Amino acid sequence: MQVIHSQHLEAHIDSVLVNVFKDKNGPGGVFLVAKNGKLNYRKAFGKSNIELDVDMVPDNVFQIGSMTKQFTAIAIMMLEEQGKLNVNDVVSKFIPDYPNGNNITLHHLLTHTSGIKDFTKMKSIMSIAKEDLTPKELVDFFKNEPVEFKSGEKFEYNNSGYVVLGYIIELVSGNTYEDFIETNIFEKLAMNNSRYASDRAIVKKRAYGYHNRGAFTNKMYVSLSIPYASGSLMSTVDDMLKWQEAINNNLLVSRNTKDKVFSKNKLNNGEQFTYGYGWHLKDIDGVPTREHGGSVFGFKSMSVYVPSLDIYVIGFSNCDCNSPTQVTRDITSLVIKNFK
Template structure:
């Protein structure tokens, strides 16, 4: 009996060794495959680079930095570097709105005239329209006069006044047209109902609460530890154009790290900031007046990769580009930041997500 038991234990031990060896081989193979995707773009060590993080079930399976965080000082990129994340800011603005709805301070079905009485056509534009890019408000970033204010520090009210009297592009709810102006208005409404600045509300109610200690409202003036510097490529690399960070505001003003963004994704998964009911509203694929789906919820694009639903959003701001893809059914998260607006991580992040889905489905 003891001999049989000993033999059984040996077989179990051998089985575990084989499993561990398979896992190690798999992990190494996946890392090599992800490397091969990223090094097609980020292949020069002396150029601006990127940071990518890939997680499964909330645990990192790939975390790497490429290129330079600062070309002039010859500072290598590292995974801890802080980037401007551009329009990924919209995720935080949308969740902030849902938090305030749960607190009874607003409702997504409210007309914006309730908060900004003099807003043109404000009785027919709702917070929901702003969140879903279906308001018809003209995108101020596409206005020719935008360069006239690009370096000017403006209050949210002044920024809203800059575009509010522009002719609308369509009636509310008729079309989906990605619109930064809508999220500027949302940021202003957040300030009006809380009595706090957008910056203060996001930093105190979200970043501090979640322990996102390396995330903040962007600044080119203040010292930001581990800052990645932004670049353009106009035939040669140049430092990014300087603009006032009051201009992107609630549509694109935040900075973060890939590790903090994992904390953010985990907070969404665990309902740390909003309830499951509110979360379902955030990730509903909304429709236009005629019933056509827009593939957008509140602050996230709702797409798919080979038929598997994803939640995605990217960002682009002078000197930086970002992209995050989450696969709810497999709990896979891919986040990538680039410090040159010449290198978009969007396709790379989607290709990596596709690769990880395939690997885990086959494993």
């Protein structure tokens, strides 16, 4: 593809997104592109609330699903810098009765190499889906399941690992996960529209979540204590840009710690895999990226950061029928070509 001149970049991104969000009266999305921390693109599509016929706006608040794992990982690294834990610590140091806990480290949990059962894949998950569980109760739900493989033997994406990390954050800090993230990250970075998700609280400019099962329906109710530290945060694209800038500028953790977060890791057999701590480490058109998506009932999210060009692209959708994963990567590809 030929190089796209900056003045045409907006039109090219528009054409990509209009093709995805064809139904102006259906659920929509919000997308943002930034270069060197400055906005290049920020637009909303579709409806934030179908029933009330409310248009989406760029500062709508979305559930971000597994992008929450970025915050959990950085929280763990902040505690490591404070000397309160080490990523090489074993789980049993914090949860003495955790089965096989002497063989599972925080590093294994962070990198999805622990081998513990992913509770979201358990057939019995629906028995707790609507229950408000404490972190200990949630960990107890899956901790006695047989391990899938020996720790460090393979990479297999795992929500349970990040639930255990959230619980450890609470045990070590003396605060709830929600309070720790709110105080040490959201307040510090003035991420004023980010929060632990709630279906009960009044959240200004909330985007409502939908499914499409042949027709649009309101999202299924699931207690937000269940995704917990693996997927229960809410944010806006603007706040997420603040988050990315804070990481770039080492406002939360040092450069050395950041290098650890964004290093590819190896399995027991020496084979490298493309996940750091809370981010996939991939590439687009041969250019290295840090990226992660999220999926939680009624919502999908995706962000891509290109370190070499300081490009950040993020997309939110308020229907799990419209995954922004590929379109966000496609937009990133366009932007890379524009600035390379």
